[in-house]
Amino acid sequence: MTSGQHNDNLPGKKEKREPASRPDHSLPEDEKMGVYHAIYTRRDIRREFLPDPIPMETVLRLLKAAHHAPSVGFMQPWNFILIEKDEIRRELKRVVDKERQAAAIVFESPRSEKFLSLKVDAILDAPLLIAVTIDPAREGPFVLGRLSDQDTDLYSASCAIMNLWLAARAEGIGMGWVTIFRREDVQGILNLPYHVRPIGILCLGYVREFPRRPMLETEDWAYRQPLSKHVFVDGWNRQEGTLWESMSPGLDRREEWPWEL
Template identity: 40%
Template sequence: MVESLVNPEDLAFSESERAAVYRTIAARRDVRRGFIVDRPLPDELLQRLLAAAHSAPSVGLMQPSRFIVIRDLATRKEVHNIFEEANLQAAATYSGAQGEQYSALKLEGILEAPQNLCVVCDTQAARGHRLGRHTMPETAAYSTVCAIQNLWLAGRAEGVGVGWVSILDPVRLRAVLHIPEHILPVAYLCLGYVDQFASAPDLERFGWEKRVPLSTAVCYERYTEETAS
């Protein structure tokens, strides 16, 4: 066995830099409220966030993610109407106390955030020459999810709130944003400066769900059915 001439610890960032990374991860929030309506993001900041997303890992270096920046209020109103209808349909699937709780949740900031961002994926992109996609073609979409997480963390580090709106009819969203059939909509995001970041996720603070410890999600050597509850 050849002994390494490099001390692995020398490759790590400084303690303060590592702390900043972990702090950003812990402080990231799905923001639905508190957007500062009259303060759009400067172009240079938006470009930094998009660059962070574009730098995300992608299978085969295919870089399948595309970013649609939406600032026009009329377009955002169209998307908000799609949300309203989808949200009513979702609310109808709950009843009793849970139904009341669902209706009280704030689940989007489409009109409040001065800019929205639709992140889509070209799942058939020629870049990467299909490396890694022969057996798992869905990794193209996974790559776009990595891009979204990059943007989310960069946003938190910059003091920018990001909220993911998943309660949307993708067919109608395609029509509004002119997304062709071969392009997959992955995320519709609201982003902008906010008046604060919550100390805990909204769904936890308002009693919809609670976090579970890491120990309930980790298996060793093989999968086990001991799931979190």
């Protein structure tokens, strides 16, 4: 906090609107909108990837964005395993399909048929396939924060995936995060040490379009809930008091952005 350097002294048309007393560290207006634009229009893409390869410089930007995620105790628990061999891709598709069949049985009809109709051809079709793993032993047994919560590696790796996802959206690249597999199956295929856990297979590629609505909505599987159901004040289920009164009228109000649905 002593350097006196600013991070955001970039060229850009900044609308200054803060009183002089407080430094304004907000990003220039266009850049700020870019963050919301990426957040609101990011989609989980599972099919219809275009075959165009992603340029290597873009792949590197995505990986670096992921690596700049926060991690509890700075443990950086993630690894990114890019899949090059078609044989490994087919093996991953096979174990995902196996798990889909198993899940469909548990869902029972008619949810079961609906579930099986949600294809994950992306694993074969996406030009870029990345398995993300976490190594809970990284940085030794006593990682700051991990003593109190054994799942902090999951939080951190999820943040890395989210960074990658938003960067991909900014680059016009669609992504799907596939979690339907047995850990042991993927461990076997990728030769992971026993303690290293795969948490996702990311499918990436250019797309003809980014659907306006999430796929699970258009497929009538589930819907975005009103935000007001998810916000409380001072305790579970508590929706009262001054803060609540001032906040609640805005929770389900749309922003003026054309991206929001």
